[in-house]
Amino acid sequence: MATAAPTPSTSGRTSVVRAGRSPGKLGNRIFAGISSGAGIIILVVLAAVALFLLYRAWPALTASREQLAEVGFMQGKGMWAYVAPLLFGTVLSSVIALTVAVPLSIGIALFISHYAPRRLAQGLGYLVDLLAAIPSVIFGLWGIQWLQPTLDPLFRWLTDRLGWIPLFADYQAPARNIMTAGLVLAIMVLPIITATIREVFLQTPRLHEEASLALGATRWEMIRQAVLPFGRSGVISAAMLGMGRALGETMAVLMVLSPGYLINFYLLKPGQHQSIAANIAAQLPEASGMGVDVLIATGLILFVLTFGVNLFARWVIARRAEFSGAN
Amino acid sequence: MTTTALHQVRRLPSWAPWAVLAGSVAVAVAVLALGGTPSVAGVGFLTAVVFAPLLTAISWQVEGSRRAKDRLATTLVTAAFVVAMVPLVTLVWTVVAGGVRAFSWEFLSTDMVGIFGQMTEGGAYHAIIGTLYVTGIASLIAIPLGIFTAIYLVEYGGGRAKRAITLLVDVMTGIPSIVAGLFAFTLFIVLFGPGYKSALIGGIALAVLMTPVVVRSVEEMLRLVPNELREAAYALGVPKWLTIVKVVLRTAIAGITTGVMIAIARVIGETAPLLITVGITNAVNYDAFDGRIATLPVYVYRQYAQGGVSEYRAWAGALTLIIIVMLLNLVARLVSRYFSPKVR
Numbered sequence: 001m002a003t004a005a006p007t008p009s010t011s012g013r014t015s016v017v018r019a020g021r022s023p024g025k026l027g028n029r030i031f032a033g034i035s036s037g038a039g040i041i042i043l044v045v046l047a048a049v050a051l052f053l054l055y056r057a058w059p060a061l062t063a064s065r066e067q068l069a070e071v072g073f074m075q076g077k078g079m080w081a082y083v084a085p086l087l088f089g090t091v092l093s094s095v096i097a098l099t100v101a102v103p104l105s106i107g108i109a110l111f112i113s114h115y116a117p118r119r120l121a122q123g124l125g126y127l128v129d130l131l132a133a134i135p136s137v138i139f140g141l142w143g144i145q146w147l148q149p150t151l152d153p154l155f156r157w158l159t160d161r162l163g164w165i166p167l168f169a170d171y172q173a174p175a176r177n178i179m180t181a182g183l184v185l186a187i188m189v190l191p192i193i194t195a196t197i198r199e200v201f202l203q204t205p206r207l208h209e210e211a212s213l214a215l216g217a218t219r220w221e222m223i224r225q226a227v228l229p230f231g232r233s234g235v236i237s238a239a240m241l242g243m244g245r246a247l248g249e250t251m252a253v254l255m256v257l258s259p260g261y262l263i264n265f266y267l268l269k270p271g272q273h274q275s276i277a278a279n280i281a282a283q284l285p286e287a288s289g290m291g292v293d294v295l296i297a298t299g300l301i302l303f304v305l306t307f308g309v310n311l312f313a314r315w316v317i318a319r320r321a322e323f324s325g326a327n
Numbered sequence: 328m329t330t331t332a333l334h335q336v337r338r339l340p341s342w343a344p345w346a347v348l349a350g351s352v353a354v355a356v357a358v359l360a361l362g363g364t365p366s367v368a369g370v371g372f373l374t375a376v377v378f379a380p381l382l383t384a385i386s387w388q389v390e391g392s393r394r395a396k397d398r399l400a401t402t403l404v405t406a407a408f409v410v411a412m413v414p415l416v417t418l419v420w421t422v423v424a425g426g427v428r429a430f431s432w433e434f435l436s437t438d439m440v441g442i443f444g445q446m447t448e449g450g451a452y453h454a455i456i457g458t459l460y461v462t463g464i465a466s467l468i469a470i471p472l473g474i475f476t477a478i479y480l481v482e483y484g485g486g487r488a489k490r491a492i493t494l495l496v497d498v499m500t501g502i503p504s505i506v507a508g509l510f511a512f513t514l515f516i517v518l519f520g521p522g523y524k525s526a527l528i529g530g531i532a533l534a535v536l537m538t539p540v541v542v543r544s545v546e547e548m549l550r551l552v553p554n555e556l557r558e559a560a561y562a563l564g565v566p567k568w569l570t571i572v573k574v575v576l577r578t579a580i581a582g583i584t585t586g587v588m589i590a591i592a593r594v595i596g597e598t599a600p601l602l603i604t605v606g607i608t609n610a611v612n613y614d615a616f617d618g619r620i621a622t623l624p625v626y627v628y629r630q631y632a633q634g635g636v637s638e639y640r641a642w643a644g645a646l647t648l649i650i651i652v653m654l655l656n657l658v659a660r661l662v663s664r665y666f667s668p669k670v671r
Contacts, residue, residue: 024566031568035483038475039492042542045535046495049506052513107407115404124408126660131415133589133652135596136504137624138645141631142418145425150368187414194411218393220400241501248503250599251628277505277599284512284603299509303502310501314494 050303057297060290071291073283083298085261089178089273090302093253094246096182096267101190102239108190109197114223125198132191140255143184148175148256155179155268171268176258179267181275184252189242196241200234201227233316240313244306247277254278276302339389344382344398351378371413375406419649426646429639435647439609439621445636451644453611454626457526460615461605461622462595464530465537470587472534473541480542481549482571499539507535508600524606526615529622532600537590544586548579581666588659592652598624623648 060068065078074082112125152173159171171177208226217225259274259282266272276298284295355373359365379402387395434450442449476496480489511532515523552575560570576583606619607629623644631641 024569027568028566031571032483035475035479036488038472039479039484039488041472042476042492042496042499042538045538046499048514049502049510049535052510052517053506055517056513104407104410107404108411111404111408115401116408127415128411130653130656131411133592133596133656134418135598135624135648135652137596137598137627138418138422138649141425141627141641141645142414142421146417146421153369187411190411218397220397221393223400244501248501248505250503250505254599255628255631277503280505280509281599281602285606296509296513299506303506306501306503306506307498310498311494313501314497318494 050300053296053300053303056293057300058293060293060297063290063293067290068294070289071287071294073287073291074294079294079297082261082294083276083301085263086274086276086279086298087301087305088263090247090275090277090305092265092273093178093182093185093257093275094243096179097185097189097246098239098243100183100186101193101242102235104186105190105193105197105238105242106235108194109201110223110227112194113198113201114219114227125195128191128194131187132195136188136249136251137255139184139188140251143180143252143256147184148180151175151180151183159268167265167267169266169269172270174270175268176256176270177266177268178257178273181253181257182267184256185246185249188249188252189245192245193238193242196238197231197235200231200238204230233319237313237316240309240316244310244313247275247306247309248302250275250277250281254281337389338394339386343385347382347385348374348378351381378402379406422642422645422649425639425642429643430646431643434640434643438611442609447636447639449640451623451626451640451647453608454621454623454644455647456611456613457605457620458595458623460526460620461529461533461601462591464527464615465533465594466587466591468530468534469537469541469590473538473587473590474545474583476538476542477545477549478571480546482567482575496539496542499535500543502535504532504536504597505599505603508532508603510535511600512604524604524619525617526605526612526620529601529605529620530615532604533594533597536597536600537594540590540593541587544590545579545583548582548586549575551582552578578668581663581668584666585659585663588655588662592655592659595655596624596648596652598628601625602628623651 060079063079068074068079069076108128112121112128116124152175155171155175155177156173158168162168163170204227208230209222212222212225213219253275254277257273257275257278258270259278260271261274262272264272280295280299284292287295351374352370354377355370356365358373359369379399382402383395383399386398390398429447433448435455436452437448437450438453439449476492480493484492511528514531515528556574556578557570560574561567565573601622602625605622605625607625608619608621612618612620627641627644627648630637630644
């Protein structure tokens, strides 16, 4: 038995197995090489993304004001004066998305992990995952066709009754404002946030939950005592993951929002904001020369931003995995 | 009032929430009917506004504050789930209702050559072919790369290199699609000059997005393979690489197939990177290495942007896209359900 007796299923490859004194040595080496090569390629690709963007962005980042003045869509602004409103719009739409999506996701995750009948839970989770599979261009269509008319009465009411608050001032139909864009983003990041939170909630130590219930806690009290404290860091990292997605989402913002290049908090006013990603998609097909470099530079800024947010999220998750008693 | 705890605990009957719900719906419909025809969204919103406080108040009176809070929490949590289902249902409904107007065999089998103005003919055949090309190229790159990286992480890697790759793969899943598009765009500008356009650029962009998804799902599946199987193979003298190919991969093949199909479904609808790399054409382009090529998501976007009659084609294209994505998801789930080995 100790000899390299090939199992029946490997008999077609006996020649390889018996090459050399220790069987499969060459095959092992090749296979290990290919596998670690693949791992290295991943690292190389990530580095290449950063380097190529930097390489093309560099001329724009170092360009003088006169050179940038040739770029039509910048309207004579300097690089940072051009990027600042875009960055603001990107972050604002993501913050709106998270404000809506995180509480909702906690609710959905709790529903699936602790409220829904156990036999249904998996299927319901799958339904939420289906949202993640829907292409972003279709979310854009839906945002225009269904969400904008649906939100219209609500926005009109807000601007009529609460219009003295700057946030809700000057709404104009159709609802092509940052609020609608943020709500579409909220729905698009819902699946990833929910999936992450649900995973964490399901890991709550069973004994903690049972101990709480045995002391006479209601289901909600049990969740507040056992599930939520355990899942807190998971919720934070899930929110950051969602943030990373929302920052870089292009099509929904491009289709739903009517763009502008201002920094303000008029959430319901159209033509005020624009996100980096949507701006690239809108301008790049017509851009040339220095314009392309400027857009690539904004893309690099977006890349750095999402990279940082994602890294932070993963760091929170990793820290939790090391210290929690669950693993 | 604290003495209620000492009394016999009084509970609401189990039909009480349903009765309150029915009452709330009735109130919502009645109120909205005063100001015109009630809309579904309005009724749903108002029902929730009436139902939650009403049930809580009743429960507070009968059962005390703790049970009331519990009921409120249950209401809110369930409402959160229902709210999440609203976009899914309305989205599918909107797309189907909009899509059937122009969706036909003719739509699937003709391209846009010679279609202009308000002509209602024309279809998405060229875009479907283009989507197959671009996604195919992305899959050819991403699937082997992803599977081998996962094999490295599970079977070979260790220490710092493994942790670094795991972390970076995770971070890579968060790369914005537009940045992946920009990367492919700059890569080919640098390599081939600015004039070069082809399906290959889009394929590279999508591969960047697809690889980490493949790695994550395959890795998860490989970890599910019990160690006893590997050890049994080693004990029989099977070399490691053959153990991986014949035992580990074979055991996990159903899960890997599922993961790969879901990854394909994820990238097949990517729009932004294709918008800036491969552009759009009106005719079928069978050459993956030369010339612009139309893809389904970009086709939908462009047709919608044109407005008028083209909008019908946009919706039909959206319906086609959603059918493809849903089919991929469905088949993927069926594969994992029926072909997974039953491991205990």
